[in-house]
Amino acid sequence: MPSSQPPFDASTAPNVIAAEQRIERNRTAQKIWLWTVLVAIFALILVGGATRLTDSGLSITQWKPIHGVIPPLSEADWQQELELYRQIPEYQLINKGMSLGEFKQIYWWEWAHRFLARGVGVLFAIPFVFFLATGRVEKRLRWPLFGLLLLGGLQGAVGWWMVASGLVDRVDVSQYRLATHLTLACLIFAAIVWVMRGLVPHSDDPVPSVGVRRGAGVISVLVLVQIYLGGLVAGLDAGLASSTWPLMNGAFVPEGLLELSPAWHNFFENQLTVQFVHRLGGYTLFALTFWHMLAAIGRGRGSTHGRRTVMLFGLVTIQAVLGIVVILGQVPIGWALVHQGWAIVVLGFSVAHWRGFYGAYPMESGIRIGN
Template identity: 80%
Template sequence: MPDAGKLLAEQQRIRDNRAVQRVWLAIVLVAIFALVLVGGATRLTDSGLSITEWKPIHGVIPPLSEAEWQEELELYRQIPEYQLINKGMSLDEFKVIYWWEWAHRFLARGVGVLFGVPLLFFLATGRVEKRLRWPLFGLLVLGGLQGAVGWWMVASGLVDRVDVSQYRLATHLTLACLIFAAIVWVMRGLAPHSSDPVPSVGLKRGAGALAGLILVQIYLGGLVAGLDAGLASNTWPLMNGAFVPEGLLVIAPAWRNFFENELTVQFVHRLGGYLIFALAFWHMVASIQRGRGSTHCRRAVVLFGLVTIQALIGIVVIVTQVPVSWALLHQGWAVVVLGFAVAHWRGFHGAYPMETNISLRS
């Protein structure tokens, strides 16, 4: 067996590369998580329109002199948000909202560097397995698209509006979370998996359905944030004294209510939360029945716990009238739940098989 040593060495090289790449992707995930939180704070503090120009390169450098600060403030004074809501804002007050938006854009650029530079190095040195080259390159492209979507969102609030479009904000948030989820998927595939058999195809599909529904729920949460719909009703479990409140379909045509009616958007978001809670509970019970003691079962229990915590946080956000701290916790925990749900789903598929050009001959 003359090639046994070479084969073992090649397999060890692949394991080492995978370990390094998991650390790299974990760092990127932490950066994206921070980016989502800062983006949420930017929205909640009404800071997102403070920078009225898109300067992908030059914009890294903030104003460094009094004259530059005055120039930025003057640009802000030209848009409806200043003229109709913040007229008379002082320079010191402007700096507060400017720094939130600047930090959000700086983090976004940082994520691009954290992902793109190591990826190019890994590709150039042959450290990326063939099956992952196009998926990772696709993620790089999605990151660039996310930057363009971010500006597309901001641009919607610079003319004829005092805030950004809820459609575009929800798209921006969902795309960020989709990128986050895809990275979790790849990172989990690079990690060792347990040898526990999959209890049933139904559980595998249920895990996928949960991950998909959580992403949809995040989109609905983006609509809630964009419309300030969390303030449409601040009681639970009833809304304005009823489980199905009046005024859900007052806009014509009817479909617009699901995107533009604050009460309807919050109602649908609540229903989405109930559906996810019920599905996570069913998935946990089915996992215990069919795969008790397996790693798949343990993950299902943890996932239900995470979903329950998120539901409780959401209730607190509603009844306390959307304080910034609780709203940010709700958004951040949603990303945690999504990440774990995707990792749980990925666990049913097993680790990526090792690719090696070395065969074992007798």
């Protein structure tokens, strides 16, 4: 039976090699671009955490996506911003009598957070349009990257939706909206890691087992859930509900976990319950990454996949220790920011580890490749 494969044409080999080299150059450029965006998002999340911890998030009471990039430039501008802040409950009930100097301190945190958010949008959008217009984006990545661009726009709207919750009837933002805002930022971060990891050459080591690969996915999802729970903790100041470890108020399961009615409200509005659930999530993640490490090493001793699980377990262990430090120290700002930042590191590595089981994106044929 004759072969269905076309005969090899040696004359086309140089063209194929040149095309692959151009693809590699394009991928390298896109990896640098995406890595830069990741660093910017990491900084944005940290500044957002500082904004929350310093109670600065309501200092800017208007949403001006374009004009808002310019901070107050005169004394009159500052007085106008302060007067707007004086109209909201946070000033009237908590910060009444705040001086202009004190107001500037909280204003700059919120302004920096919004400025960074705009910067991330520009940093993603302009190179993406350039890569797309010059044919450098592989077909399989066009819609995923465009989807990330849309999610970035949605994130800006969610940020204002969050701030708006604290301008009328509350003295702070809704913990539901804060956790949603944080989680969406982390979801965008994780998706960029996934795409970028696919552009990097992978190890040829075989996957230890389907179960190990699925376990990596479960861990990544659980890390994201933990970040959402951490957002609830931050939104409720629930880190102060109990400052002891391993017990909470003298017991592993403290009293008062279900004192609100209906019962489900406790998991989102009861400070003690929210911290307790976040602790349980941490214990679960620690145990799962430990099991994952043992399973990967047992089925793929000496493989790259097994070594990654060891590193992942180490990162999760450090995060657990940081969480304990934050609790025992009654949420010091510095350690709380380290804890939040390390959570992003854990998320990024867990997603990269999960993506590592699938190999790099194969070279596409027939793609128009930019020079």
